[in-house]
Amino acid sequence: MSWSILELIRSNPEALEDSIKKRNLDPTLVKRAVELDLQWRKTLQEVEKIRHKHNQINSEIPKTAKEEREKKIQEARALLKELEAKEKELKEIEEQRDQLISSLPNILAKDVPVGPDDSYNVPIKVWGKFRVYKDDIEDFKKQLNGLQAEYETIDWRPVGHADMLETVLGLGNTEKASQVAGSRFFYIFDDIVWLDFSLLLYAIDIVTSKGYKLVVPPYMLRGEIIYSVIDMDTFKDAIYKIENDDLYLISTAEHPLAALHYKEDIEKDELPIKLAGFSPAFRREAGAANKDMKGIFRVHQFHKVEQFIYSLPEDSWKYHQELLGNVEEIFQGLEIPYRVVNIASGDLGACAAKKYDLEAWMPAQAKFREMISCSNCTDWQAYRMKIRFIDRKNNKKGYVHTLNSTAIASTRTITAILENFQKEDGSVEIPKVLRKYLEPFKAAPKDYILPRKKDTQMNRN
RNA sequence: GCCGGGGUGCCCGAGCGGACCAAGGGGCUAGCCUUGAGAGCUAGUAGGGAAAACCCUGCGCGGGUUCAAAUCCCGCCCCCGGCGCCA
Numbered sequence: 001m002s003w004s005i006l007e008l009i010r011s012n013p014e015a016l017e018d019s020i021k022k023r024n025l026d027p028t029l030v031k032r033a034v035e036l037d038l039q040w041r042k043t044l045q046e047v048e049k050i051r052h053k054h055n056q057i058n059s060e061i062p063k064t065a066k067e068e069r070e071k072k073i074q075e076a077r078a079l080l081k082e083l084e085a086k087e088k089e090l091k092e093i094e095e096q097r098d099q100l101i102s103s104l105p106n107i108l109a110k111d112v113p114v115g116p117d118d119s120y121n122v123p124i125k126v127w128g129k130f131r132v133y134k135d136d137i138e139d140f141k142k143q144l145n146g147l148q149a150e151y152e153t154i155d156w157r158p159v160g161h162a163d164m165l166e167t168v169l170g171l172g173n174t175e176k177a178s179q180v181a182g183s184r185f186f187y188i189f190d191d192i193v194w195l196d197f198s199l200l201l202y203a204i205d206i207v208t209s210k211g212y213k214l215v216v217p218p219y220m221l222r223g224e225i226i227y228s229v230i231d232m233d234t235f236k237d238a239i240y241k242i243e244n245d246d247l248y249l250i251s252t253a254e255h256p257l258a259a260l261h262y263k264e265d266i267e268k269d270e271l272p273i274k275l276a277g278f279s280p281a282f283r284r285e286a287g288a289a290n291k292d293m294k295g296i297f298r299v300h301q302f303h304k305v306e307q308f309i310y311s312l313p314e315d316s317w318k319y320h321q322e323l324l325g326n327v328e329e330i331f332q333g334l335e336i337p338y339r340v341v342n343i344a345s346g347d348l349g350a351c352a353a354k355k356y357d358l359e360a361w362m363p364a365q366a367k368f369r370e371m372i373s374c375s376n377c378t379d380w381q382a383y384r385m386k387i388r389f390i391d392r393k394n395n396k397k398g399y400v401h402t403l404n405s406t407a408i409a410s411t412r413t414i415t416a417i418l419e420n421f422q423k424e425d426g427s428v429e430i431p432k433v434l435r436k437y438l439e440p441f442k443a444a445p446k447d448y449i450l451p452r453k454k455d456t457q458m459n460r461n
Numbered sequence: 462g463c464c465g466g467g468g469u470g471c472c473c474g475a476g477c478g479g480a481c482c483a484a485g486g487g488g489c490u491a492g493c494c495u496u497g498a499g500a501g502c503u504a505g506u507a508g509g510g511a512a513a514a515c516c517c518u519g520c521g522c523g524g525g526u527u528c529a530a531a532u533c534c535c536g537c538c539c540c541c542g543g544c545g546c547c548a
Contacts, residue, residue, distance in 0.1 A: 051516085
């Protein structure tokens with residue numbers, strides 16, 4: 001024992017209730033959990049008493065003379081019947097208890113802003129040189145929460161990333177993709193593909209140079225694993241199931257990386273374990289309805305580099321800052337202006353105790369849009385995955401803390417580049433930091449992605 | 462996918478229906494001993510419940526047979542070897 005939620009249920013249910021209320025969930029869940037846990041412990045003791053009696057009789061049987069044996073066996077049989085009924089009762093209570101307890105979200109960190117939805121997210125930092133269309137200045141400033149930002153007013157409105165991709169550059173085709181695969185799929189071509197790869201390599205380069213171990217994980221996981229690493233909402237929104245197998249496509253490398261130490265005890269000295277996973281991410285986007293239907297901002301499939309850390313409980317907040325620091329370094333290198341927001345209680349997923357989003361400025365929309373999420377899940381995932389640390393010196397065991405953060409999500413970052421690095425003539429400058437990853441390839445663009453030529457069709461007219 | 466062999470605690474490894482605890486070794490941790498190291502000795506080293514003495518559960522996972530399962534039966538997962546298929 002030592003899972004923080006179970007500890008609170010037994011020692012301080014009020015604190016848990018408070019956290020649940022802030023998430024806009026029903027606080028009576030906690031009362032019910034406390035009751036069920038008490039009932040479970042009581043019934044468990046009853047079951048164990050019967051088992052003990054049965055064990056006692058059993059051990060007497062071989063020592064009993066043949067004539068007496070049958071009597072003992074009957075006695076044991078009778079106890080079994082009694083046991084069966086009690087065990088059934090216990091199992092029912094246990095199932096209810098476990099189901100309820102595992103539906104409880106993580107305990108909120110103290111500094112999570114309280115509020116029902118994303119409008120209560122608190123911007124805590126802005127960085128970069130913003131380009132803002134002249135009519136958007138007021139809108140822009142509103143989104144800064146009073147934080148100071150350096151910005152340049154431009155008198156032309158940049159073209160939105162979707163039109164840039166398909167019309168101006170002619171390097172994407174979502175129409176054909178939706179015909180053959182469905183909406184939210186895409187074909188991308190040439191320079192945009194190079195850009196995708198270079199972003200991934202860039203993020204991998206930065207993160208691995210800090211000692212994160214580079215990993216290509218399984219792209220599918222068994223049901224049991226998916227269910228223990230994810231909450232129900234995410235499951236419904238994101239997860240694709242493979243027909244005929246108990247396999248699910250990953251929606252992020254976070255999940256197979258968390259599963260790398262499934263049901264393991266990790267020696268204290270081996271912590272922290274820092275991983276950098278590369279994988280595609282498959283997402284159903286079932287909850288997104290009609291949001292972001294154009295372009296490649298919100299799609300069913302993209303490439304991602306993910307940071308993941310297993311840490312000792314006492315160190316996890318330090319590493320949460322480290323992950324955010326890495327992400328900021330990546331975006332500062334790209335020179336994409338952004339803000340960091342502290343996600344409000346009502347907008348926070350069940351797994352996380354606290355989450356930062358890094359949101360890039362999108363000048364065509366005059367909005368900040370999420371590029372990266374950086375979460376501390378404390379022991380919520382570790383409890384479900386049964387991942388513990390073991391401190392032999394002090395003969396101590398406990399659940400590790402897990403943290404995850406995007407390092408780069410390819411398609412989203414591309415949309416930010418298409419808007420922020422766009423020139424008035426429709427060309428897109430490639431962030432300087434990416435050039436060295438493009439240099440080895442003859443066909444790859446190096447400095448600019450150019451608008452498509454007024455092609456043959458136009459000339460014919 | 463098929464045939465054969467296997468999966469026992471932190472590790473090695475015995476046990477193949479009941480005999481007080483899963484024998485025995487190794488490792489690790491603490492204590493004792495020592496000027497120090499080593500050796501030696503003692504204890505601890507799966508999960509859960511209980512204030513505690515204790516008790517229950519645990520031999521890849523899930524079922525079953527039995528008064529009693531590490532041991533017998535069924536299904537699944539994984540590892541090793543062989544055959545087949547394959548980028």
